[in-house]
Amino acid sequence: MMKNLYEETRKIMEKHDLHERDILLVYTKDGIMDTERFIERAKELNYDCGYGITYVETSLTVLFEDGRLEREEYDGAEEWRYISYNATVPHGRYFGDLFSCDYAREHMEEKLKEMSENPPDNVKEIFERFKAGEKISSDDLLSLQKSGFL
DSSP: OEEEHHHHHHHHHHHTTOOGGGOOEEEETTEEEOHHHHHHHHHHOEEEOSSSOOOSOTTOEEEETTEEEEEEEETTEEEEEEEETTOOOOTTOEETTTEEHHHHHHHHHHHHHHHHHSOOTTHHHHHHHHHTTOOOOHHHHHHHHHTTOO
16 A cells, blocks of 8 residues: 555644644654655655565654654554653563563653753753764753753
8 A cells, every 4th residue: 555654644643633843853773854854755755555665764753742753664564653751651560570660660750850850961062963963862862852952
């Protein structure tokens, strides 16, 4: 089945009450893309989303304040998946046999609180690198967001 990447993106954004103006960042494993350029290219890209060849870069991610869109692919079939940062972790469940989800949630909450209360000293340097188009880590992206730079 043929799909247009822009229409596919627009539909999943609508489903989650998101708009183009809500996009904070578009990136892949290779770097960052200007939002307007992403929209322009997405409107041009018609692809077969069925099984077989993967057409859209699998690391393509669209970042929003409260979540992100990630490409999902299985045996060449591809689509967007929305991940909310407000997702709750089920209580009493275990992953592997090392830590409970409660531990993971508390650890993540502590890390986010620490980052928002004590942003890294080099957050301005990270922002300058980001503006210059350099690749930055997901921790650096989170630092920028929590420090109000994104």
